[in-house]
Amino acid sequence: MNYLITGGYGFVGSYLANKLINEKSNRVYVIDNLSNKNQNFVSKKVKKIYGNVSDFTFLEKIVTKKKIDYIYHLSATINESVFKEDVYNDIFTSIISTVNFLEIIKKHKIKKFIFISSIAVYGKAKKEKFDENSVTKPEFSYGISKKCAEDYVEYYSKKFKLNCSVIRVGNIYGPFQPKIGEVGVINIFIKNALKNKLIKIFGKGNQSRDFIFIDDVVNFLIKCKSIKSNIYNLVSGNSIKIISLAKLIKKITKTQSNIKFFKERLEEVGNFRASSTLAKKNKLKISFNIEKGIKKTVQFYEKNKQFL
Numbered sequence: 001m002n003y004l005i006t007g008g009y010g011f012v013g014s015y016l017a018n019k020l021i022n023e024k025s026n027r028v029y030v031i032d033n034l035s036n037k038n039q040n041f042v043s044k045k046v047k048k049i050y051g052n053v054s055d056f057t058f059l060e061k062i063v064t065k066k067k068i069d070y071i072y073h074l075s076a077t078i079n080e081s082v083f084k085e086d087v088y089n090d091i092f093t094s095i096i097s098t099v100n101f102l103e104i105i106k107k108h109k110i111k112k113f114i115f116i117s118s119i120a121v122y123g124k125a126k127k128e129k130f131d132e133n134s135v136t137k138p139e140f141s142y143g144i145s146k147k148c149a150e151d152y153v154e155y156y157s158k159k160f161k162l163n164c165s166v167i168r169v170g171n172i173y174g175p176f177q178p179k180i181g182e183v184g185v186i187n188i189f190i191k192n193a194l195k196n197k198l199i200k201i202f203g204k205g206n207q208s209r210d211f212i213f214i215d216d217v218v219n220f221l222i223k224c225k226s227i228k229s230n231i232y233n234l235v236s237g238n239s240i241k242i243i244s245l246a247k248l249i250k251k252i253t254k255t256q257s258n259i260k261f262f263k264e265r266l267e268e269v270g271n272f273r274a275s276s277t278l279a280k281k282n283k284l285k286i287s288f289n290i291e292k293g294i295k296k297t298v299q300f301y302e303k304n305k306q307f308l
């Protein structure tokens with residue numbers, strides 16, 4: 001099978017590409033414009049193509065020439081903070097690119113298009129645990145453009161009978177996660193703990209988040225090829241308070257680091273809880289609880305200090 005992964009030099013894209021290329025009969029192509037200048041760890045066997053997903057002609061050429069069967073659309077701009085939002089970039093990287101692909105696969109049928117969205121589409125936390133039927137009310141540009149792209153996926157899928165799925169992923173963590181501003185809190189805490197540096201918490205640390213380990217994410221994304229076209233939440237289903245997370249990381253790393261509290265940030269969304277019931281009915285298996293996932297991440301950085 002021939003796979004195309006956009007944003008394939010990024011955190012999730014690299015894991016996905018490396019896993020798919022393990023199967024001998026697969027050919028894997030990644031597209032990336034290297035806007036996120038992180039150290040990439042994509043296997044040499046993966047074919048890397050430099051380019052921008054907002055360029056229709058470029059994408060159409062790749063999809064047709066490489067005879068792509070499956071597309072995983074992952075490219076995105078992870079904004080460092082609300083104050084550094086690049087709205088136009090979000091529009092091009094999430095919305096225009098998605099419409100590009102939908103127009104292409106309308107013309108040149110492929111087996112499946114999988115759009116990676118985010119739980120950011122739900123907006124501020126409410127009392128309820130968000131499932132796929134919950135009201136979506138994104139707060140910031142990143143979530144707004146993800147939601148708009150999702151709507152186009154749904155629209156095209158129905159109108160032109162395309163095989164597409166939307167995956168709303170929770171906060172992902174694991175070895176190699178790049179630091180983008182304060183995004184990627186688990187990796188930031190672990191790296192600081194292993195260097196005996198301060199662990200910074202914005203607010204009182206009572207806000208909770210759903211964290212899902214990278215291996216669980218990638219395993220489900222691969223299963224997505226053969227499940228019913230739909231919108232799926234991809235979360236662990238178990239939220240944890242940031243203060244509990246910091247304490248757990250302190251315990252696991254046996255660090256000398258202290259925890260210090262700073263002013264709450266504007267982008268805080270409260271006590272976020274979501275469920276993956278639909279994905280669980282469709283082959284999702286959560287193999288890593290938070291403690292197991294953190295231990296695996298810590299062990300990686302202890303053995304590979306150059307990535308600290």
Ligand SMILES: NC(=O)c1ccc[n+]([C@@H]2O[C@H](COP(=O)([O-])OP(=O)(O)OC[C@H]3O[C@@H](n4cnc5c(N)ncnc54)[C@H](O)[C@@H]3O)[C@@H](O)[C@H]2O)c1
Pocket residue numbers: 006007008009010011012013031032033034035036037051052053054073074075076077078092093116117118119169170171172173178
């Ligand atoms: N990491 C998380 O916690 C998380 C949570 C929910 C959803 N997601 C989604 O998962 C996907 C992957 O996230 P990630 O953590 O791997 O991010 P990442 O920043 O590590 O990777 C994104 C990649 O997209 C590339 N890119 C950006 N704009 C591009 C463009 N116009 N053309 C081509 N390439 C472009 C970047 O260079 C980068 O390599 C994203 O869609 C993100 O929104 C991530």
